Amino acid sequence: MSENTYFDMNRRSFLKSTAAAGALVLGTYFMGGAPRAMAGVLAKPAENAKRANLFIALRPDGMVEVTCHRSEMGQQIRTAIAQIVADEMEAAWDKVIVIQGKGDPKYGDQNTDGSRSIRFNMQRLREMGASVRYMMQHAAAKRLGVEPSTCVAEQHVVTHTSGKTLAYKDLIDDALTITPPEADKLKLKERKEWRYINTGMAHIDLQDIVTGKATFAADVREPKALVAIIERPPVVGGKVKSFNADKAKAVNGVVDVIEIPAPKGAPQFQPKGGLAIIANNTWAAWQGRKALDVTWDDGANGDYNSANFKEQLLNTVNAPQALVREKGDALSVLEKASDKLVADYYVPHLAQAPMEPPCATAMYYKDRVDVWAATQNPQADMETVGAMVGMDKEKINVHVTMLGGAFGRKSKPDFSAEAAYLSMKTGKPIRVQWTREDDIQHGFYHAVSAQHVEAALDENGKIDAYLHRTAFSPIASTFQEGANAPFSFELDLGFTDNPILTPNMKLERGEAPAKARIGWMRSVSNIFHAFAVQSFINEAAHKAGKDAKDYLLEVIGPDRIIDVTDQKAEYQNYWGDKSVYPLDTGRLRNVIEKVSDMAGWGREMPKGRGLGIAAHRSFLTYVATVVEVEVSDAGDLSVIKSWVAIDAGTVVNTDTVKNQTQGGSVYGITTAISDGITFDKGRVQQSNFHNYRVPRMSDSPLEVEVEVIESDAPPAGVGEPATPVYAPALCNAIFAACGKRIRQLPIGNQLKA
């Protein structure tokens, strides 16, 4: 993998293998050594307006434009960024406007995934806001000829102790002569002075959403745009063999059929190839596609079969594999153990299936391309589109629309590249609309996985030795041909950082060559790792005859900081400095205690009902979930209620955290009830929501009670951490309700047997 692959820019890590690029990425996250340049907000007015060169602009009419450089996909980042900036700069909330930033490296990293928008930006946004407040305060003091310390900037006005006031908008010219201090000398607000941060204020796009005015990708109206719907090869690496363009063009409204070149080498974010039907409207393109009569050469992946691959993965994890982490001598203890628990777990491929299928509009010009896309990572669109049309990435203007959900799918901008290529070929603006079938069948899938776990238990149920093997197709396989084994950054997610206290632990990982495009989905490999670990602990509790919650606390052990790098393991800790974001079992224990109180853990349950608990740290955030279910005699499952305690450190919007935690929990139900994505002859067997089931209201608890732990710890992730813990909590509840243990997902008919 060279440092020019798309992957370098896009996915936090796995660039330890390329040290130079890794440093670049890290530097980018933290804006290199130039925090002050970035905080120099008003120092460089642009053209006519007194416009900031980056994140904040104070307009002559007093309105403050705050740029949101991260993509909005429901996590209310547009609101959160405005809250942070407006709070520190003491802006009046009704004078704040949020501008959506285009793709541009000047903002630093824009890849909105990994639950890190706040974590990586809060400090510098605070510094920028505080710089403006400083400039306002000092500009007013200069104007009035008084000491700055006698002036206070508050809510768009600076007030001198004499009672004289000056509005922010009247201080712009003076402020431009003031240079704010270096970031480390800048006085940020104290926590108790926050007025927007750490509140649950309503999000700024709420009214637009409930009135249908929010602009998602397909809502971008370019009057001359033609619509393209694309028939893609059903097998990754497949190519067009034959097709009937005339028949497609005979459909009223169809103007052209254009072949998209097959990708070269590893898939990366390249379009899959296939045939685009270009039409005057969406319905004509849809009809034209049906008339194509296309046949395919399937290529090397035409033999991919999920049932066979499942067997292969389970065989892999039942044999010794490559070492990831080791403490003591787990194997010899297990060999001699009189009481052992052994279990295999399996989780299928899953599709992110955001409500808005991928969509992009592009207009190709000789010297630039304009793109409007629902993208999580506009800088990846710049690179991918640039490569597709043979233009420097700087010439690709990527406008980010609202995203109708994303969950990882939309950081892979193959759809933008399709639109740009077709615009280049037709000379017209093109809107590429993916159908739901396209989304389900041509995705970048959550990796299928198998887990093998063994433990030796002493007479008190204490874990004397623990062995865990994981196998799943690595995300790296999408970027690099021949990448067959999980990378450390994926193992970090719930595997390497296992918190079980035991004298002997061995963790191994096995190979699983990919036959599909593998991508990340909300919480990534935490999903199957947390499912295995948290199910296994629950099984061990039962075997030991102990209460599930007490036992969970017991195996985690006392409050302490765990550093797995002491145990031959590589561990990157979600790119969080381990001194700032240590793996703290005290915080994990705390959410377990908290959620147990909320749920009334231990209460008497009627027949057929059960409570299940699970806890997991991911994206540096600690989550514990209790699920209450009812399983009828006939094996029908109802999820009654859920409780979640989340410790994400400092939070910006308490209500957003609740909403994300509720939604992340419901998303976790997908893992359990969805049929998963399966392949036969290299083809995805599901096509739409009738056979790729996702949770509906009837599958969801009507109440997900969330407690956001008050904390002044550094901010951690919010969008993802509620998801991985949900499926094990649910399956543990099912066991409590009816005694059936779910080791393989989806649940399917297992409760009916």
Next chain:
Amino acid sequence: MITFTVNGNKHEFSGDPSTPVLWYLRDELNLTGPKFGCGMAQCGACTVHIDGMAQRSCVLPVSAVQGRKITTIEGLSENGDHPVQKAWVEHKVPQCGFCQCGQIMQAASLLSTNPTPSDEEIVQNMSGNICRCGTYPRIHKAIKSASKSISSNAGVSYFDPTQAGEEA
């Protein structure tokens, strides 16, 4: 020639009569409130009202709306202040928002025929509308709220959206 009204305005259509209403609304009228989510009446993102009743516009051919009244989210209320829209704001239901126009149209239709639905009736009526962000618990609560304000009819004090309140 097929004639009908959309949000109170008369329209005529002479194209392919099998065209789904959704694509007519979006591609011809630029009414983008109704969303495309599945194309087979599985998700409800495209929900509009036909003569006041919720229907999935992605599978409804234009030929079926001769002489009928189509209402989209854009025409649900004058100022975005339908009781259901207000309840959605009160409970801060949306996350990404993509499915919410369809959810709101479905809920408004439910409450127009059954102003005081039971918990179970809400679940039954809303389970055709998917929300991948998982806002179902809030949708359910918001419908209960809207039901209260609709059925009590007068003297309701609505939530003020500028207030920095918090969902319980």
